[in-house]
Amino acid sequence: MHIPDAFIPIWQGAIYWIIALVFIALALRWARNDMNEEKLPLVAVLAAGIFALQSFNLPVSMGTSGHLVGGALAAIILGSPFAAVFILTLVLIVQAVLFGDGGITVLGANIINMGVIGGFVGFYTFKGLISATKSMPVSVFFAAWLACLIPALACAVEMFLAGTFPLTEGLVAMGIYHAIIGVIEGFVTIAVIYLVTSVRPDLVDTGVKATAGA
């Protein structure tokens, strides 16, 4: 899902950068207001943690593998979609600049996909489902699954607009692949949040604590 340089024309990359900068500015405002002394190490650890989580290859099927995205995890633990934008921006900058995983001119598009779409979809799906179902596992699972699937579909649309991959084939390939990875992301996110809420409930502040055992 990390689009590299050259796969999106420079002018489209610039548009994605402008949109991403708006959300980055809002995420910075969140950081100035909400990232206090207690949250800063959590943000940094979560960013490094998501980086590490993305390094774990998970088995999908037929010998293929995928990795987690982590947008929903960040948004749920820190209780804000802007936290996911902030954290995923850090992760994507490090991945692009140090490892060449994702491009520089397309960093805006990657932030929109994994940070903005992943964070907002993950957070609001979780908020909606937890109030409706009162079940942490169900809410976290669907939040993480959608936060993996929707950014992948957005990535396919961006590649189509760039003229580097046809729409139908892109949506089908990315959709099927990430729908499967999303299931794994859902289960693994449940396990991570369950473990974190059991061992360190003070780290999670989105109401998961109360329903952790559900």
Added chain:
Amino acid sequence: MIEELFQIERDAYKDSIIHRIDARVKIAIAFAAIIALVAVPYSTMIYTVGVIFFFFFCILWTCTRLSFGTFLRRVLAIVPLWGVIIFFQIFLKNKYYTEYDVLFSLPFGISIYAQSIEFAFILLVKFIICISFIILLSSTTKMHDMLEGAARMGLPAEFALALGMMIRYLFVFGYMFRKINETLQTRCFDAFDHRLPYPYRLRQLGYTLGTMFIRSYEQGERVYTSMLCRGYGRDSYLFVERKPLKGGEWAFLFISMVFIIAVPLAVWLSSFRLL
């Protein structure tokens, strides 16, 4: 990717004329080269620009005194996934060509087009040379120097502070990742072993990831407590002292920028003359 972290930092700690250049100069040159390459239209003009840029990259890489094997290993770690997508281009039509000539017809109505092969090569050249400049930047610049350089170039303080701490924790996670992987191996656990039930494998991976997160957070908490003891406060920001570029660095930056801008422009203008 996390396994590469230690090797990249080891390379960055070596010494050469390129390693000693200020991080801001290297960031500016690498980003400018990538922007220039991406800005070149999807046309065969990229072959000329690509060869000249790659020659420029090779000169810089030779000055780093790092082996070309190191470069190739890093390229091979990045290319596979997107290499497959570039390969698939040969079967696809896109909006950049109006006419397509079929080179080979395969079963199930699949065809390989001459123009699609050309487009795949264009993408490949752009992609490889863009990541070459990123590899050059990260292999010759320590993470901390890169962060300081970015802060001096105007990276917001909140990002600089969080990035600084994140980089520190990356290595903690790196060690945790190694330790946990070794532990799983000693217990003969293989996530890809089909004899194990799938839910069991996922549960084990979930607990592993959660354990890694909690252990790293607690390590981070200890570091943070020591920071508080040393006077860290809510309004503390990463202190970056002013550091003007030296004359040689300005000259290198100026010549490189002129080169990066002039080459695509000259190739573009010469294409009109040829017509």
